[in-house]
Amino acid sequence: xxxxxxxxxxxxxxxLAVEDFSLVLPSRKTTVFVGSxxxxxTTLLRMINRMIDPSSGxxxxxxxxxxxxxAVALRRSIGYVMQNSGLLPxxxxxxxxxxxxxxxGVKKADAHTQAMELLDTVGLDRALAYRYPSQLSGGQQQRVxxxxxxxxxxxxxxxDEPFGAVDPIVRDDLQQELLRLxxxxxxTVVFVTHDIDEAFLLGDQVVILEKGAQIAQVGTPKEIxxxxxxxxxxxxxxADRGKRRLAVDSTVARSGDDVVLVDGAGYVAxxxxxxxxxxxGSGVGVGTNSRARSVSNKTDQAGDA
Amino acid sequence: xxxxLDALNFLFDPANLTGANGIVPRLVDHVWYTGLSMAxxxxxxxxxxxxxxxxxxxxxxxxALSSAARALPTLGLIFLIILYTGLGVGxxxxxxxxxxVPPLLAGAYSGLEAVNRPTIDAxxxxxxxxxxxxLKVEIPLAMPLIFGGIRSATLQVIATATxxxxxxxxxxxxxxxxxLALRDYKLALAGxxxxxxxxxxVDAILALAQRLVVPHxxxxxxxxxxxxxxxxxxxxxxxxxxxxxxP
Numbered sequence: 184x185x186x187x188x189x190x191x192x193x194x195x196x197x198x199l200a201v202e203d204f205s206l207v208l209p210s211r212k213t214t215v216f217v218g219s220x221x222x223x224x225t226t227l228l229r230m231i232n233r234m235i236d237p238s239s240g241x242x243x244x245x246x247x248x249x250x251x252x253x254a255v256a257l258r259r260s261i262g263y264v265m266q267n268s269g270l271l272p273x274x275x276x277x278x279x280x281x282x283x284x285x286x287x288g289v290k291k292a293d294a295h296t297q298a299m300e301l302l303d304t305v306g307l308d309r310a311l312a313y314r315y316p317s318q319l320s321g322g323q324q325q326r327v328x329x330x331x332x333x334x335x336x337x338x339x340x341x342x343d344e345p346f347g348a349v350d351p352i353v354r355d356d357l358q359q360e361l362l363r364l365x366x367x368x369x370x371t372v373v374f375v376t377h378d379i380d381e382a383f384l385l386g387d388q389v390v391i392l393e394k395g396a397q398i399a400q401v402g403t404p405k406e407i408x409x410x411x412x413x414x415x416x417x418x419x420x421x422a423d424r425g426k427r428r429l430a431v432d433s434t435v436a437r438s439g440d441d442v443v444l445v446d447g448a449g450y451v452a453x454x455x456x457x458x459x460x461x462x463x464g465s466g467v468g469v470g471t472n473s474r475a476r477s478v479s480n481k482t483d484q485a486g487d488a
Numbered sequence: 489x490x491x492x493l494d495a496l497n498f499l500f501d502p503a504n505l506t507g508a509n510g511i512v513p514r515l516v517d518h519v520w521y522t523g524l525s526m527a528x529x530x531x532x533x534x535x536x537x538x539x540x541x542x543x544x545x546x547x548x549x550x551x552a553l554s555s556a557a558r559a560l561p562t563l564g565l566i567f568l569i570i571l572y573t574g575l576g577v578g579x580x581x582x583x584x585x586x587x588x589v590p591p592l593l594a595g596a597y598s599g600l601e602a603v604n605r606p607t608i609d610a611x612x613x614x615x616x617x618x619x620x621x622x623l624k625v626e627i628p629l630a631m632p633l634i635f636g637g638i639r640s641a642t643l644q645v646i647a648t649a650t651x652x653x654x655x656x657x658x659x660x661x662x663x664x665x666x667x668l669a670l671r672d673y674k675l676a677l678a679g680x681x682x683x684x685x686x687x688x689x690v691d692a693i694l695a696l697a698q699r700l701v702v703p704h705x706x707x708x709x710x711x712x713x714x715x716x717x718x719x720x721x722x723x724x725x726x727x728x729x730x731x732x733x734x735p
Contacts, residue, residue: 234613259615269610273628273705283614315705331614 184210185231185339185371190240192226200226201396204240208388210338213365213372215386217379218419223396224375228341231373232261244339259283262332262340262370266347268324270316270331276302277312280330287335294334301330306360322353326360333368342374346381358384379420383408391416429453494674495681509662511682518659518686521577521649525584526642533589533641534634537596541630542622550597554590562587562648566655575656580649587648588641595637599630631702639694646687650679660686 185208192201200223208214216224229235230242233254242249249257263269270279280301281294289297302309305326316324325345332340346354358381365372365385376382382389383404391399391407393415400412408427411417421427429444429452441454498504505511540546562583569579603626611625627634650661663679666672 229613232613234609255615255617257615258613263610263613265606265610265613267606269606269613271607271611271625271705272604273703275705282616286615286620317705 184208184245185373186243187227188241188243190227190230190237190242192223192230192235193238199395201230201237204396204398206390206398206401208371208373210245210371211369212387213374213385214388214390215374215376215382216390216392217376217382217386218392218396218399219377222392222394224377224392225343227392227396228343228373228375231339231341232258232263234258259287259335260337260339262335262337264325264328264332264340264342264345266344268316268328270324270327272316275313275315276319276327279316279327280334282331283335298330298334301333304333304364305330320353321349322357325349325357329361329364338371340370340372342372344375344377347376347378354381361385383420391419431455491674491677495677498674498678499681514658514660514662515682515686517652517657518646518649518661518683521580521584521652521657521659522642522645522690524577525581525588525645525649526638528581529585529588529592529641529645530638532585533592533637534596537593537634537637538600538622538627540593541597541600542618542626544601547597550593554593557586557590560586563651563654566651570655577657580652580655580657583651584645584649588645591641591644592637595634595640596630599633599637600626602633603629628703629706631706632698635694635698635701639691639698642690642694643687646690647683650683 187204187206187208190201190204191199193199204223204227216227218224226235230237231244231249233249236250270276271282274282277295277298280298281289281291284294284297285291299309299312302312307323307326307330311319311323311327316327319327328345332342346357349357361372362385372385374382374385382391386404388401389404389407390401393399399419400407400416402410407416407420408422411420411422416422428447430447432443432445432451442457443454444452446452499511506513536550540550565586566579566583569582573579607629608621608625611621616624649659650664652659653661653663653665660679660682663682664676667674667676667679
């Protein structure tokens with residue numbers, strides 16, 4: 184469990200990045216900070232592993248103030264995955280994954296064996312172990328980044344827009360992979376993104392932030408979609424433009440057993456199965472179910488709102 | 489062309505190789521002055537450059553100091569020092585060190601500055617100490633530029649160490665000075681050829697050493713992360729990856 188207690192961060196240039204932020208991030212759940220650029224979400228994330236120290240307030244992990252120990256020891260106990268993988272270009276994949284265990288004094292042979300297993304965990308071919316990061320694709324580099332984050336078997340995994348720089352198809356793969364990993368490994372994941380669809384897909388708890396890391400709304404994806412707390416939230420999740428409210432498009436001819444759905448603006452959002460032309464149950468909230476991939480995939484643009 | 493042939497004859501005449509004024513002892517002296525100066529200059533210049541590069545502090549002061557040192561006339565400086573200390577190896581080493589430090593300093597700090605910032609940030613975020621970041625990340629990645637500084641400093645020192653002949657020391661510069669004084673231009677040319685040959689040989693050796701010292705992943709010309717060449721703006725997403733795909 185990670186607890187923020189009235190945390191404020193003012194940078195030396197006077198920018199107030201985070202103002203009086205308090206929140207509990209439950210253990211073994213994924214909490215997603217989502218908001219526009221400059222809202223302070225990355226600052227919040229980097230305060231958890233003391234890459235940034237708060238100006239005031241405190242942060243506790245399982246009841247222990249993180250400021251009480253050494254920053255280096257804290258960082259080694261927390262997995263960190265960043266946007267451009269942050270791999271060391273002069274080290275092979277296997278050495279990159281084994282970096283932190285080796286720093287902690289694990290024997291090289293053991294660290295390498297474990298690194299090989301982690302390649303399996305993140306779905307990479309073991310043959311890639313002896314390549315340099317520059318020889319991998321962007322998606323593969325991100326997977327290596329995740330493997331490195333998992334190498335010390337941390338309870339907490341921090342992810343700073345990890346899928347922001349890969350193309351949509353690879354991002355989709357990586358998101359599914361993360362859901363699978365989280366299902367198997369049960370980490371406390373803190374995830375930062377500006378993509379609301381990604382937030383709703385991955386988050387158990389979604390935190391929508393406004394400037395200064397002011398919480399606009401906290402809740403499960405369902406709660407937020409069903410009850411946007413303010414106009415800001417409604418606009419951010421695209422509800423005000425009807426992006427989340429889907430309707431059957433009667434003007435498009437049916438093909439087989441599928442019915443085309445359109446959003447409030449009239450754009451095609453996806454299809455729904457309708458065996459024999461009959462919708463399964465009337466009034467089912469198709470648009471509010473963020474896990475219906477064929478639907479939420481097509482509304483990717485909503486995240487850039 | 490006769491002059492050139494005469495110079496070559498002089499160089500390949502076994503009688504000129506050894507003896508007190510032979511080629512070999514003067515070559516050894518020249519290498520000794522160069523090696524000693526470079527050792528002192530590396531001990532001063534590289535750590536200072538790394539300090540400036542790692543902390544980002546004092547950069548302007550170092551740049552100004554380097555430019556000033558480069559502008560100093562070496563020959564004038566050595567006579568000035570000799571006026572105070574008298575003849576000896578000391579003044580020579582001092583001026584050669586002053587000559588060699590600026591390129592070493594520049595190589596070290598520009599090498600560290602060229603290291604991709606997100607890579608360093610990631611190294612810190614996964615729990616490396618500042619020393620580990622310097623030793624395991626910044627220096628290996630900066631190696632091509634650090635070594636470039638060492639190579640250019642060494643060449644300058646080899647060329648300039650010829651002034652040892654002016655101040656009562658030996659080295660290959662003696663051939664030049666004696667040749668000019670005696671109007672024996674073949675001797676002067678032979679001395680010049682020797683200095684050039686030494687410089688080329690040493691540079692070749694350093695080039696080989698560089699290949700051994702620079703890590704593989706960096707030797708491929710990748711001091712930067714490939715993604716950085718097309719750094720995405722934070723809000724841009726869904727862009728097509730520019731990273732090289734697998735063959």
